[in-house]
Amino acid sequence: MKLSDCLRPLMLGAVLIGSMAHAEVQPLDRVVAIVDNDVIMQSQLNSRLREVQQTIAKRGAAVPPDDVLQNQVLERLILENLQLQIGDRSGIRIGDEELNQAIGTIAQRNNMTPAQFKAALTRDGLSYEDARDQVRREMIISRVRQRRVGERIQVSDQEVKNFLASDLGKMQLSxxxxxxxxxxxxxxxxxxxxxxxxxxxxxxxxxxxxxxxxxxxxxxxxxxxxxxxxxxxxxxxxxxxxxxxxxxxxxxxxxxxxxxxxxxxxxxxxxxxxxxxGGGAQVSEEVNVRHILIKPSEIRSDAESQRLAQRLYDRIAAGEDFAELAKNFSEDPGSALNGGSLNWIDPKVLVPEFQAVMNSTPSGEVSKPFRTSFGWHILQVMGRRATDNSEKFREQQAMNILRNRKYDEELQTWLRQIRDEAYVETKL
Missing domain, CATH: 3.10.50.40 (Chitinase A; domain 3)
Incomplete structure (x- = not known):
């Protein structure tokens, strides 16, 4: 299977060439559709037509008549163009770093290094820059759909309960x-x-x-x-x-x-x-932890913050009450009033530095001051427990299944809506 089967090759702009005989410009490309504030060129249509014809031929299926296939492909390009325009108006941008990560993932999925991937694209007749542009477009369209379609989907608690109780739900989640x-x-x-x-x-x-x-x-x-x-x-x-x-x-x-x-x-x-x-118990560890946070600021340097955290640690070691010190000194507004308590928490939701110190601190003991992106912390582990989240996990699975089912239906409705509301003039 060619790598270009995973990417939709796009042709760029209009191509103009000078005629030596008549010394005048002869356009070799033309507009085939006006879509709101943009256009689709014949070269784009031809490129996508070739790709679709190759895909159909590989499947061994009969290729529809040219005029039927051409209209189908043009309609697909119109919908893509509309979604890209929505993305542009919404300020959706895909930076080079994010794009490089996505292309790296595609290369990895094909068991290739980035260099091998680039060489394979060349063999398939696709330039690396065209491939990057195409991946960027696909990422923008995906993000537009997540925002515009995702916000239209609502799944109620009752729907989740009904699904879990149904034979289909039991079957899919077993x-x-x-x-x-x-x-x-x-x-x-x-x-x-x-x-x-x-x-x-x-x-x-x-x-x-x-x-x-x-x-x-x-x-x-x-x-x-x-x-x-x-x-x-x-x-x-x-x-x-x-x-x-x-x-x-x-x-x-x-x-x-x-x-x-x-x-x-x-x-x-x-x-x-x-x-x-799947289906089995989803057991996770939770930790009951409390902490004191000292943040560096314009009036207190990082070194001064560290020294204050060390003094508080020394006071706790000397027997002062952790909770009282947290109420008086901690700059974490969410936990300070509760004596620094984060209650029972899943370690995975915490930043890695905090998680690492917490995991290495025995229950009942207080850690030495340590640094995270938030500032200087002192923590105390109050206890650990294993929690069976099977029911919660099943509910989340059911929610995802129902959302995906509704997403497919809602996507088609939304695509028809943006197509009906757009100004489209075809010039085939």
Whole structure:
């Protein structure tokens, strides 16, 4: 796959060339659409048409008639142009540093260094500058959509509750398992002897697996499953999609374990849990911490602030009350009145310097003064606890699913709206 498939190549401006014979300028480009305060050029349309035709051809699909495809592509360019104009009026700018990071990410996704990425673009007939311009445009459009469409989406608490209670919600938010299976078949209407023989075979396989036999090799050699030649690989399955008793059996298993043989209508099945993801408990550590903040200012230098923090630390070490000193000296308005208390807090929301000192300070002890971007701190860890955020995590997942669902619908509505409200004159 060409890298240019990931980027939409754009042609720049109008191209003019001088004729030696007539000594006059002959335009080789022309305006094909006026879109509010901007225009779309024939060269832009031709470039995008070529790209779309190549993409369709790679899929092996029939390419629509030229006039139909041309109108479709032009309409797409009009919508992009409108969004870029909205971004410009809204003051959305993508700086060089942010753009370089985005291009670095694209190169990384393609397992390339920036230099290799640039060379690959050249091989695909795309200049590096054109690629940068295209990525910038895509980033602006994405940001415009986040602002204009995102602000139109509202998800209520009741919608979240209804989704979590629904069968669809339970299905989408349940754990996922990557499974492999071995099937010892039993024919419909089989005799009790045949069933017992199959059960004995399944038990024998299970015993060998428990003793360390390779599951994939056993599946290839003994299984009648359609995935036997793939080592029994079944891929990922949602917990809610699994029939009893596998749903409950797998929930208590660890990756790498196998189930005992289970009788099913088709025979005896042994399942191996290869991996699991999602759905489980989301346990996070919270810390009960308090601090005193001394900020440098125009009338107090950084060195003076450090010395004041050291004096306060010495007073606490001598037995003075941390909370009283915080009320009198701390310059963190959010915590000073509470004796410097930040209450129970997730360490990840704190700046790295504060987090590092807090993590290395035992419960009940006071840290020596240390510096962050906010100033000089003294902290005391009051306690630590593990908090199960599973329910909160599920609610956030449900919120994201509902927002994404509404976003797709709202985006189409918004695009139609800005298209209807715009002045567009086509000149094909």
């Amino acid at each position: 754990e996922e398992y990557r499974l492999a299976n071995i099937l010892i078949p039993v024919q419909e209407g089989a005799s009790s002897d045949a069933i017992q023989t199959a059960a004995k075979q399944a038990q024998d396989i299970y015993s060998q697996l428990k003793q360390g036999a390779d599951f994939a090799q056993m599946a290839i050699a003994r299984s009648a499953s359609e995935s036997a030649l793939e080592g029994g690989e079944m891929g990922w399955r949602k917990a809610g999609q699994l029939p009893p008793p596998f749903d409950t059996m797998l929930s208590t298993m660890s990756a790498g374990e196998v189930t005992e043989p289970v009788r099913t209508p088709g025979g005896f099945i042994i399942i191996k849990l290869q991996e699991k993801r």
